[in-house]
Amino acid sequence: MSDADQSEKTEDPTQKKLDDALKRGDVAKSQEVSTWFSLVGAALIVAIFAPSIAGTLGRGMAGILANSWEIPVDTGGMRKLFLSSGMMIFAAVGLPFLCLVILALAGNLVQHRFVWSGENMKPKLSKVSPLSGAKRIFSKDSLVNFTKGLIKIAAVGTLMFAVLWPMRDELDTMVMRDVVMILPETREISLQLLGAIIALMAAVAAGDFLWQRHKWYERQKMTVQEVKDEYKQSEGDPMVKGRIRQIRMERSRKRMMAAVPSATVVVTNPTHYAVALKYEDGMQAPLCVAKGSDQVALKIREIAKANDIPIIENPPLARTLHAQIEVDQEIPEEHYRAVAEVIGYVLRQRNTKSWRDR
Structure with missing residues (x-):
């Protein structure tokens, strides 16, 4: 050398x-x-x-x-x-x-x-x-x-x-x-x-x-x-790892957006946060099916409007749920009362609309 x-x-x-x-x-x-x-x-x-x-x-x-x-x-x-x-x-x-x-x-x-x-025994x-x-x-x-x-x-x-x-x-x-x-x-x-x-x-x-x-x-x-x-x-190319991470996030976001139409209500902090909650008979607690901020929150609201999902503005609750729960996770017990009030209101509105349509 x-x-x-x-x-x-x-x-x-x-x-x-x-x-x-x-x-x-x-x-x-x-x-x-x-x-x-x-x-x-x-x-x-x-x-x-x-x-x-x-x-x-x-x-x-x-x-x-x-x-x-x-x-x-x-x-x-x-x-x-x-x-x-x-x-x-x-x-x-x-x-x-x-x-x-x-x-x-x-x-x-x-x-x-x-x-x-045997490296030194190889012919060179x-x-x-x-x-x-x-x-x-x-x-x-x-x-x-x-x-x-x-x-x-x-x-x-x-x-x-x-x-x-x-x-x-x-x-x-x-x-x-x-x-x-x-x-x-x-x-x-x-x-x-x-x-x-x-x-x-x-x-x-x-x-x-x-x-x-x-x-x-x-x-x-x-x-x-x-x-x-x-x-x-040994660790992988950072650019490749970043691209893989980006692809995984995009796929996860697509799955999350596909679950928004099944939500019962979307709780928002008008422009910054959106949390889509799902509740059906037999469930122990409401489930978070989607959440996001800024552009993702805007997309969640657009999908909710297109599928007639009720959108409720409750900034304190939206911020708290966005910070404390993950997608596919049940609502913590300390938030049962606040979430129950929102879902109860949505269900009452839905029942009133059904009665009027008759």
Whole structure:
């Protein structure tokens, strides 16, 4: 990615972006941490398993050499010798090797949770392209890694010199000592070297992990447009959601208007509010079948006039019902008396008109 493209990534990554990176196998990983765990494993092997490994191999080789004259030199004899030697070596180093593998895995698991991804195994032309390879070799990251490697070699070399220099007289005379004495001394010197290197590499690994974590987080940052696009994908396009909401309101309004002709009365605050109420024998309480303000109220009144639905002006009641009840909801008990007076008046007017028509 070019510096110009990276400079546009000013927004912190979302959780979805981080999860997607994990699924791709793109994680913050420091090779120095894995190296440190491997060194710890090597130190444990030397400290704990070295005597048993030496003893097992020593006894096995002593038995082979002591009975070497009995070993047949034909194909079968050689196969049996190699098989027995292999089993002996496996018995000696099998458990230490398993510990080393576990620590190597731990070096990755302490940096990030377990990831199984085949993304990096997919064939890509950029991996075999000479131009892409040259860019990787001569990139800024490669230069930093090369410089870091030189500094690490120099630091480890200096540390080894500082540990071994006081022992220079003992090292000069070591070749003249008995083998039985050389092995314990070699083990002791190795442990001192490994301990010093592990202490140094702990600081290197911690610093490198923080740097790799910072680089990974910067790589995951997003542009403002990417944040907007992800929000649209997860929450839905606001324009589309607004249009859907508008369509639903229009459909609901059409259903509401279709119910106005079935109303018993329309209570209005002459121009601002209109509430259509329906009451029939057997109903517990009057039901609101339509309500609205301004243009919707005007439409309700027009439909009511066209269908001979009585329109009663009662501003306080119209405002209260419009604020407190919803469509298809029964009138609250505290408004029974006021609504009953309106409906009673309408029914009396209807009965009087019917009697006159006779």
